[in-house]
Amino acid sequence: MKFEVLGKNGFNPTNAIKAYAQKRFEKVVSFFGPEVVDEIRVVCKVYKDHHKVEVNVFSGKTIVRAEVSDEDMYAAIDKANDKLVSQIRKHKDKLKNHLEKEGIKQAYSQEFDAEQLEKDILAAQLVKNKKIDLRPMTSEEAISAMELAGHDFYVFLDQDTKKTNVVYRRDDGDYAIIETQPI
Structure with a gap:
């Protein structure tokens, strides 16, 4: 398993922070099983008034992600x-309850089932299916269109790359773009 602690915004994580993060995320590895987790990537960022920690756990095709902020870097890692x-835990409980309801007697393995997770999420939350027409535009035009529509995100066709992109408003008020690419 690969464990990586990176710094951004001019922050270089100390060995103490790296060791602390690795020790704290051992519990996450124990939930999956060490043979199942491919990589844990921790990104630490420092801003004027807070610290932000972004964690991605890669397990096969499944990615579990958390992003938290706190005034203290160690507290952000804990959160x-x-x-x-x-x-x-929520995902495992959901799968366990699903298996019990279906009458399946086999034990649940520690490996995440990405297809089952997708089915559970779609079954529980999909309430509307909407088709949209994509027109080529710049990211600035997409942000304006998103603001005019009053949405938190906007799907558009990038006029330069001709790929479908999503622009969204972040928690800090800035904007970000998700660029799609085929696998």
Whole structure:
């Protein structure tokens, strides 16, 4: 398993922070099983008034992600760990309950089932299917269209790359773009 702690915004994580993060995220690895987790990537960022920790756990085709902020870097790492553990427990409980309801007697393995997770999410939350016409535009035009529509995100066709992109408003008020690419 690969474990990586990176710094951004001019922050270089100390060996103490790296060791602390690795120790804290051992619990996440124990939920999956060490043979199942491919990589854990921790990105630490420092801003004027807070620290942000983004954690991605890669397990096969499944990615579990947490992003938290706090005034203290160590507290942000703790909160990110708690958030990941909560997400994994919730997913495991959901799968376990689903298996019990279906009358399946076999034991649940520790490996995440990405297809089952997708089915559970879609079954529980999909309430509307909407078709949209994509017109070529710049990211600035997409942001304007999103603001005019009053949405938190906007799907558009990038006029330069001719690929489908999504622009969205982040929690900090800035904007970000998700660029799609085939696998």
